[in-house]
Amino acid sequence: MSLLIVDRLSKNYAKSVKALENVSFRVDKGECIGIVGESGCGKSTLARVILGLESYKEGRVIFKEQPVAPKKRTFLRQYRKDVQMIFQDTTSTLNPKLPVWKSILEPLDNFKEISPAFLSAEGLSRKEIAEELLEMVGLEKQMVDRYPGELSGGQKQRVSITRALSIEPSLLVCDEPTASLDVTVQVQILRLLKELQKKTNMTILFISHDLRAVTFLCEKIIVLRNGSIVDQFDLAELYHKQRHPYTKALIQAASIE
Numbered sequence: 001m002s003l004l005i006v007d008r009l010s011k012n013y014a015k016s017v018k019a020l021e022n023v024s025f026r027v028d029k030g031e032c033i034g035i036v037g038e039s040g041c042g043k044s045t046l047a048r049v050i051l052g053l054e055s056y057k058e059g060r061v062i063f064k065e066q067p068v069a070p071k072k073r074t075f076l077r078q079y080r081k082d083v084q085m086i087f088q089d090t091t092s093t094l095n096p097k098l099p100v101w102k103s104i105l106e107p108l109d110n111f112k113e114i115s116p117a118f119l120s121a122e123g124l125s126r127k128e129i130a131e132e133l134l135e136m137v138g139l140e141k142q143m144v145d146r147y148p149g150e151l152s153g154g155q156k157q158r159v160s161i162t163r164a165l166s167i168e169p170s171l172l173v174c175d176e177p178t179a180s181l182d183v184t185v186q187v188q189i190l191r192l193l194k195e196l197q198k199k200t201n202m203t204i205l206f207i208s209h210d211l212r213a214v215t216f217l218c219e220k221i222i223v224l225r226n227g228s229i230v231d232q233f234d235l236a237e238l239y240h241k242q243r244h245p246y247t248k249a250l251i252q253a254a255s256i257e
């Protein structure tokens, strides 16, 4: 049974704006699936529907055999235990008024029943837990006392990653997590995600306009164009003749031929 099933999902914002049309795919446990397409093709809409932040009328989104109930407070609270996210813009997850350690601990505070397996010892103080988490994503533990405004873009994204992973979610949804970072920092963040994915065997849905980033991280790739899936393949089949012309154009544009 797949962890996540998206089945014939369509979504219009207004009559004229078809953001998603008949989108179907599955994500199995431990998979890292990439969704790629140019700006405006519906990537963020898809992410938001899967995260339960956006309503949908046509089709189904099923997580662990339960339909995702959009915008339902009680459902979402439980759902966040399983499904976490990282966005391009860290301000939606990191409160500028809170020191880093408080932001990091928010999910763990929400789900007190979770005791993460990665902690080295029992009886750690809350701040010590935040320090351990920061070290997991390659940041110095002294940074727990900083505020988001005192961090670089890459550091903020590392903090968002550690926050999302603190409760060991079954699924991590990333929507353009590297889009606003310098190229070298993008590579570092992608490497970090890959390393954490290998280490924890977590399931990732990685959404990006950047085919390079997607091919670096994901073993399965879905190509979205104007709200529809036009191509879907394993990484090993990237250069196969039968790739959709649009995928070929993306490959060419990314100069990874």
Ligand SMILES: Nc1ncnc2c1ncn2[C@@H]1O[C@H](COP(=O)(O)OP(=O)(O)O)[C@@H](O)[C@H]1O
Pocket (backbone or CB within 6 Å): 013, 014, 017, 018, 019, 037, 038, 039, 040, 041, 042, 043, 044, 045, 046
């Ligand atoms: N809240 C909204 N209201 C109306 N139209 C929207 C809204 N959000 C996105 N859209 C439209 O839906 C389409 C897909 O947008 P989006 O999912 O943000 O694409 P992407 O993330 O791939 O850039 C675009 O045409 C966009 O203008």
Ligand SMILES: [Mg+2]
Pocket (backbone or CB within 6 Å): 043, 044, 045, 176
């Ligand atoms: Mg987007």
